[in-house]
Amino acid sequence: MSDAARPGSGAPAGPVLAPEPPGTPLRRLGTAGVFVLTLAAVVLMAAAHVTQGTSSIGAFDLLALPFGGDEEAARVLLASRLPRLLAGVAVGVALGVAGSLLQSVARNPMASPDTLAVSSGAHVAVATAAAFGLALPLPVSGGLALVGGLAAAGLVMALSAGGRAGTTRLILAGSATALALQSLTNLVMILFEEETTGLFAWGSGSLVQSDFGAVAQFGPLIAAVTVVAVLAGPRVDILGLGDDTAAVLGVNVRRLRGWLVLMAVLLAAAAVTIAGPIGFVGLCAPVIVRLLPRTIPGLHRNRALLPLSGLAGALIVLGSDILLRAALGGQAGVEVPPGVVTTILGAGVMIWLARRYRDAGPTRRPPAVRTGGTRSRGAFLAVVTVCAVLLVAAVVAGLLGGDRWLLTGDVLNWLQGRSGRALTFVLDQRWPRVLAAVLAGAALAVAGAAVQAVCRNPLAEPGVLGVTAGAGVGAIALLAAAPLAGVWMMSATAGAGALVTFAAVYALSWRGGLHSDRLVLIGIAMQAACTSVTVLIIVKADPWNTALALTWLSGSTYGRVPAQLVPVVLALLVTVPLLAWLRRDLDLLALDEDTPRVLGVPLEPVRLAALAGAVVLTSTAVSAVGVVGFVGLVAPHAARALVGSRHARMLPVAALLGALLVSLADTLGRTVIAPAQVPAGLVTALIGTPYFVYLLWRARAQADAS
Structure with a gap:
């Protein structure tokens, strides 16, 4: 087993792939080439994304806009399709980077905003505000989502020893906390049915946007946090070597881990505020990037891994939205949340990871509850x-x-x-x-x-x-x-x-x-x-x-x-x-x-x-x-x-x-x-x-x- 998959070795355990022989096309491509190809894929995906919608306006109508095309096409593009596209990109980048940060902090490939209940905590905060009829400005809603996400993440990380005590306990702690928070959200929506109309579908993530307001307010925040995370990449790499080694090398482990979790939750809260909790993007995106060959110099260091995970997240969100509307029609983009598709995709990735890794965490045996030994028949x-x-x-x-x-x-x-x-x-x-x-x-x-x-x-x-x-x-x-x-x-x-x-x-x-x-x-x-x-x-x-x-x-x-x-x-x-x-x-x-x-x-x-x-x-x-x-x-x-x-x-x-x-x-x-x-x-x-x-x-x- 390689160091990448050995528990406690530092880096998040990823799939163990055979090294690619030197001189192969991907190695010659290099990290910069991978970035160029990924950006090109995002651009192509975005071009396909804006051609879909509930109206009959298609690709040729949009291509004619620079040459004085139909005003209706311009109106649809600016009022509906571009806001949806930018929301998908912003949410994908935020969740991809957040998932990569959480996996680095927990040194666990299954850590993500979903498995740590961050999205559920943010969701319940936003839903509760809506239930009480509070028409809050977006920054205030984002602050509420941040508080809810931080509380949920803190609880899960504390219960699972930061995710380092075993994958099973991390996932069980996160899933139980998420279930409780979802139950609380459902209770709020049942008791305040009229005030929360439409929040059920939004609870699985919706990219429907009426204007550029949400993206304009949270996009710069997502970009700024991502830049800070990338700049902190070398220290995150050192953290991956283990707490003791990082401390010897001059890293304040507890402080760094706290800041990384705060940045990850901030990104996840911004994503929830924009589009609701779109599931498992934060799990899939870093895993997909880590599947790239380790022979590419510098690709698996956090300065490259974090932005690539963000781009992969954007590809997942846009691709899921395209697939959904291609299969079910343009109206499905309004009715059906793309989070349904991303969650099913993420479940597949989680199954693949579970089949490759063997966890020997403390949950293998019951915690020592007081059984009282062998009770008498009378007792x-x-x-x-x-x-x-x-x-x-x-x-x-x-x-x-x-x-x-x-x-x-x-x-x-x-x-x-x-x-x-x-x-x-x-x-x-x-x-x-x-x-x-x-x-x-x-x-x-x-x-x-x-x-x-x-x-x-x-x-x-x-x-x-x-x-x-x-x-x-x-x-x-x-x-x-x-x-x-x-x-x-x-x-x-x-x-x-x-x-x-x-x-x-x-x-x-x-x-x-x-x-x-x-x-x-x-x-x-x-x-x-x-x-x-x-x-x-x-x-x-x-x-x-x-x-x-x-x-x-x-x-x-x-x-x-x-x-x-x-x-x-x-x-x-x-x-x-x-x-x-x-x-x-x-x-x-x-x-x-x-x-x-x-x-x-x-x-x-x-x-x-x-x-x-x-x-x-x-x-x-x-x-x-x-x-x-x-x-x-x-x-x-x-x-x-x-x-x-x-x-x-x-x-x-x-x-x-x-x-x-x-x-x-x-x-x-x-x-x-x-x-x-x-x-x-x-x-x-x-x-x-x-x-x-x-x-x-x-x-x-x-x-x-x-």
Whole structure:
């Protein structure tokens, strides 16, 4: 392995390519030649970009403008196409340079404004301002985006030890933080639907510009920060040699790293303010540049790497916009965000990186939660009894709470068939919701326990494998195509989406065996791709009516009917006995790779059976209540802390805790701001994020101590 790919060697780990023989055309071309070719590609891409649009004005009309062409063509060019083009170039350059800086700081090829949740932090700040009707000037919006991005990046970098403690922990920390921030953004858009109309598509990046105002104000800032970053390139090169070496050579490591992160976040915040969060450009652009041969003198030093990454970012953004409008028509440039295309492209790059690199970070083993050793049978039964009593209390509270509070006597009368018409109507609407929350919570918790055992990663959950997002793609596609589709069709479509996604993740993760870190990284990439496909379906179906889809994607029990619960019940009846039968194998599987083989456990069949069970449970839960996050992470961890890590005891306690968590989240969502409602998935995300942060911080403290 070369120094470029060796952990802790300094430079961000990049693809290991065979050196190009001396005298080849690219070597003779040199760094200046590469710059010239890249600039030429940007110019050609820009020329193609301005010929596209919703009007019939084409290339010949634009070429005739210097010779007194049509005034309408000049108006369209200045009012629409040039602002869009310049926005694409500015955003691409900003994200490319930001991604390169973050990868250098973290010495990690998967660091980017997206994986460090910078874009999500900036987005939630801008969306919150819009929700409260604040018509802020662009510089103030940019300042808000900067604050949000800095806060998110600081949290992720702190939790992942600056990204140097392992790729898996960096990506998990970033994805969890981004999920929490996206949940907060979705909550704002649901509660302030009128004020945030159109922000859903903008949340995936939109290049639609009404004038040159945004580019004129932030373009000089992007250029200035880029120049400063390029001038600091030699010191960044020294930083890449390692903290100790850099300190010996006179570099103040902490100060330099802080300034580099600030510049990267400033660039990402400017990009978000101009066009919204366009995903994964900051990941793809530096990786593409690093693929260029290392035999070209000076090409991989930061003075060349940073501006080339910016140009590559511009190529990615413009190319994605061209591809989108060429495939779906000019109107798609208005309705469909180009961030959908860049995110799918970035997911492909992330999968490619995950297949090439093996992470041995601290997340390979669970952080040492207090399992209490081997609990006695009496203690286990006591925990189960307490959890069951709490669950019953939560169910009762769910039946009583809502926009209209009831009494326990009302529920007893309803159970005996002696309640009035109005009371009967209310409870007939509530009990399927309460039961849906209980069943979905139990299913997601059991699925999370299975995923954590197979991945040997306590920070994993079904959503990390892309299963939840895949089920969401299937369900949203059906909602868009046939809004009145039946329950079984919804369950089948969600299940098909989950199974297809899982099959793809499993196949891509297999490389001479199933590696747990690779499985997690590829699953997160697939999750991002499926989320972008979901956005594409929603904005194409009805870009101005996203409240229903947003509510469903945030996990809601609203409008549940008894028939929708049947698939979840069947999945639990089939899968829970299967996992209980495999309980001893799962105990061994959670230890390491070698112990199960030595003891004769058929490793791959057990993994496949456990993951298939998790997929079935997750897909049916998604079809019943939508996308609910963090339950599969929090419930197994809490169960492990209460009764130990043996699956014979942990699985039933996890199921009870998962049911309790979703039930309480649903009740809180229905009562806190009644008659308005907060989807249960948003409540679980906001509850689960602090616990996830605690786990990551504990894991870092243990890694530092060791």
